[in-house]
Structure formats: C-alpha cells, structure tokens
Amino acid sequence: AVTKRVTCATGQTTANAACCVLFPVLDDIQENLFDGGECGEEVHESLRLTFHDAIGFSPTKAIFTDIFNAGGGGADGSVITFDDPETSFPANLGIDDIIDAQKPIIARHNITPGDFVQFAGAVGVSNCPGAPRLEFLLGRPVAKAASPIGLVPEPFDTITDVLARFAEVNFSPPEVVALLASHTIAAADHVDESIPGTPFDSTPGIFDTQLFIEMQLRGVLFPGDGSNPGQVESPLEGIIRLNTDATLARDDRTSCTWQSFVNNQAKMQTEFRAAMAKMAIIGHSRANMIDCSDVIPVPKPVVGKAHLPAGKSMHDIEQACATAAFPTLTADPGPQTSVPAVPPS
Template sequence: MQCPYAFLWLAICAVLTHAGRCNDHARQSLRITFHDAIGRSSALWASGSAGYVYLCGGADGSLIKFSDLELTDPANKGLHDIINSLKHIADHYDVSYGDIIQFAGAVGFSNCPGATRLEFFAGRPEATAPAPPKLIPGPTDTAQATLSRMQDAGFSAEDTVILLGAHSVGREHTIDPAANDTPLDSTPGAFDSQFYLEVLLKGTVYPRKAPHSGEALSATKDVFRLSSDAAIARHPDTACHDDRMRSAFRKAMIKVATLGHRMEDLVDCSHVIPVPPPWNKTASYPAGFSTSSVERSVSLSSCPGITLPAKASEDTLTGLQYFC
C-alpha cells in the first residue's frame, strides 16, 4: 500500500517546528506518543474486571478522541495545547488520531540534534474506548512501581531505561511552577546520554527553595530532577554510550508506536520523517563534578573517566549500560 502521509509534512511542520529547533512543541509531541500508548494493561485484561475494553488501548489516539476524560488524569497535565493542535490537523486531513500522534512525535523529535530518526507506520483505526485510568507512570512512583507498570504494558526494564532517554530533551512544566521550563539535564536542546550521567550525580539542591511532590534533590540548581528518574537510576535492575543509546531508543519507540497493533496491518511511511541534525558531543561531567560524585548501585564501567576494577563483577549490569 502506498504511504498516504507525505502530504501532511507541511501542516505538521507548521505546528511542531520553529526554525527547526528542538522546542516545546517538539518535546510535547514526543511526550504524547508515550502517554497515548501506555494506556494498555495485560493485568486488567487478565482479571476480567472490565471486559474487552482493557484489551483495547495502546497507540490508538484515545488521548485525543476521549480527551475530556483522559485529560482529567494528572499525569496528562500540560498536554492540552498539543492535543488541540493535532486534533485540528487530523480532522482537517481525515486521518486517525493514533496516526497523527505517532507521526507528530517522529517529526517533532527529528528537530532535536543527535536524535535517532524514528520510524513511522500508518493505518491505526480510531480508538473505541478511553484508556483505563492511572496507567501512566508518574514522577512520584517508586522504581519498582514504574518497572512493574511498564512490564504490564509489555516493556522490559531495559526498555524503560532506554525510553527515559526522552528526558534528555525534557523540561519541567508540571510539578513546580517556580521552576517552570527548567531542563532535566544540562543539554536540553540535544538528544544525548548526558541525562543518564547527570541523574546519577549526588543531589544536594533544589532549583527553587521548596521541594515538591515528584521532585528529587538535583546536583545543580540549573537542572530539575524527577523523583522517578532518580529512583530508576539507582534501582538494581537498571544499569553511557550515545550510538547504542540512539539505536536502542529507536527500537523501543517502535514498540511504543505499535503497541496494540499488528505490524502487518500498518504501512511503513518512515521515508517521510526528516533526518535529525547531528550532535557530536559526548557525555561529560559538569564543572565541579567527577567520578566521586556518582551515586549508583551497580558497576561504573561505562561512565566517563571511570575504569572497572579487575575483580569487579559484570553480573549486575543489564545488557545496555545507560545509567553509567
């Protein structure tokens, strides 16, 4: 089947880009891809507590179609504008909400230097029911709660760590109004592994005076740290290499984008996604920080400037070491 999506390029660009920058529109378009897809639960389906509804869900556009319901979930705070923008485009061009969300995420992400070129598959039918409530992992969740929820949706601990890489381009907008727009790492304009290093640095300060629920101590006042990010980074089931990160993130995002669908029912339209600009810098310690500043529960072999002792065990490492 011929890809029907090339004609959307100009319309999407008008909404998601500003001189090709990795801006808030691009960030929100990436965020909504996950929030729309994660509303699927094998445990709820197995329990039979809600019938066929819980077999639905996944990347189906329910966050737009049933926005009146799903936006009441605090986890979806801040998505009103991107939902309204994408709904307008989808309605104008008569495409499904599930497709427009994943297309917008891939196009928006392509504006971020260092990003991997995400694949895009079209052909999702319209959602038939809203996503069940309370299925989106939140910043106050423990590491085990986050990993369990992700496993319930079909993602491994490794997938979870990899998908947190989206926070490399993230900014705080929903927890502390006084810290609005504070980045989640020191290079928010690029997709790189700096986030994975910085979230492990010992936290000593808050960007503003008072801590808020979902906020953890940060290493510097210029970076906002989510409690859930800090917890996952220090969990024994999670374990900084940019090329491997990009490749793994691309594969994990395919799982996100196709959650709830069969690949044979979709059409590959990846050729319409722009190639992201390069980013050649590697992760490095911020000024004043070094190996001794790192807090973690497993091996340090992949951190900048860190060498692994000869007798150290590799058994505690996951296959891809993103939390260095």
C-alpha cells in the first residue's frame, strides 16, 4: 500500500496534516534548546524530564480520585504547568533548569506542555549517535493538577521498591532495565554537588551500550567528595554511579536483562524504543493520539565499538547473571584515564 503524505506549509512532508505544527517547534528546539543539534546537557535533561513527567501517575492513589485528579495525569506536562510544586519534590532536584529553558519555547508555539516535553525528549535523543528513532504521538491535553509527591524513584531506593513503583504503571523488570539505557546519555549535577556534570558512563554524548558494560565493573572509588545518598563506588575517575543502576545490574531479577544489552546495540535500541513509547503515553490512550513519529529526525549510527575502558580487563567484571557469561570485550589501549565532565551550557 502507498502511504498518502501531506506537504506542510513549511515544505516538509508528513503522514498527517495535524503533525505540520511540529516542524516549526522542531526547528526552534534544535536551534535554541539543543545548540544546533547537539547531544549535550540540554538533551540529557530533556530526556530526564520525559521520565519525571510521565511517571507521575498512580492508579493506587487514584482510588481516591476526585475532580482534582489525585493520582496524577502521567505524561501530561504537569511538571511544567504545575512546576510549583513539582520542582520542589526531592526527586526532581535540578529539573527546574530545563523547565526554565523549555517554557519560553512552548510559549512561542501552539503545543501543550505534555506534548512538548515528550517531543523535546524524542528530538533530543535523535541528536545522539546510536539512538533509536523514538515514537512520537501527539494529543496530550493540558494537565489538570500536579503529580502527587513520591512517585519518582530515587537512587537510594531498593530494587524491590523501584520494581514495585514501575509495576504500578505496568512496566515489567525487563522494561525497567530497557528504560535505564537512558543513563548512557546522562550526567549528574546533584548527586555529588562538588562534581557537577559527572557522567554515568564514559560516553555521555553517544547512545551506546557502554553504560551496561561499565556498570558491571567493580566499584573502586568515589569520584568527588565521597559517598552521597544514592551513590556507590565508581569503576573510574570521572564517572558517577547510582546505587539503583549498580543494583539493577546485579540483582537476580534484572541482571540477565542488564547483561543482554552489553554490545547489543540493536536489542538496546529496540527495547528502549518500545519502553519509551509506552512511557510517553502513561495516562493516555494510544487510540486518541496522532502518530507524528515521522517528524522525529533519524539518528546517526553509533560511534565507536563496545569496549572496556583503558586499564580495565575482564577480571574487573563482576559477573552477576547466573545463566549466561558476560561477553568477552577488549580494553581500549593505554593507561587508565579520567572521564571528562559534560560541559554546562
């Protein structure tokens, strides 16, 4: 079958005329939020924001739902519309920066905050070599109320609590692990305030499987001012490690899924894309939305090969999965190095 396409007033083509409004938003985002199409700090923070908005949904709390939408609306842009109080929730520390950067762009266009948050995340991810081209569905109404506090997982939570929180929004343990591929393009500003911009893997500008590889290395040092809540020892200078990531990589319920992404770019892409597609419409019904995925740019292929960081060997891998061996990888040549911070912009 031949798909009918429409040509927008701005010249681009898309499957649905309703998606035409997104092209000017796309240009504005790339130019003014992502510094001309980079995979840097604002992309990382925009991706984090998609999660902190979407996870604000609780069927349990919604038992008490009244006209105020007490269980939260999921991916509804409430982090923007109700940034007071949501930016004051402890788990949301630092998201005010990207909200402040996104708000004026939203104001320039005819788009709801809920659609914008997920659109900016999908566009941002497309700037990172190796990323899948994420789905984007249009049609989130403006939020009616703030999310309840306490729905965003924290790095000091137990895996039992993390899996229970995600189960509440219908995510399985393998889907949780797939979502954590996001931490391959990530850095922390507030886990250790003495070392802002410290990445979770050695390649925070590339959507590769290094996060899954490096998380399995033995932790040997704290990169900054020592142990902070939710932080555990890192394998290398310049990398910061979250307790939840380290534990997901080692827990019986999740370690084999974690390991399955090591040097398997295609599996990681497919499963991250599927989990993100689900996350982006928490609180909504797919049937009521318009598929505008063809507006999202096609990401470039991954840069580099799966490897151990220089100075490491397979002896530094803490095998956790009981049913399959960690894939054999070779180390980059040369002496051990320190990973540079993600520059603020």
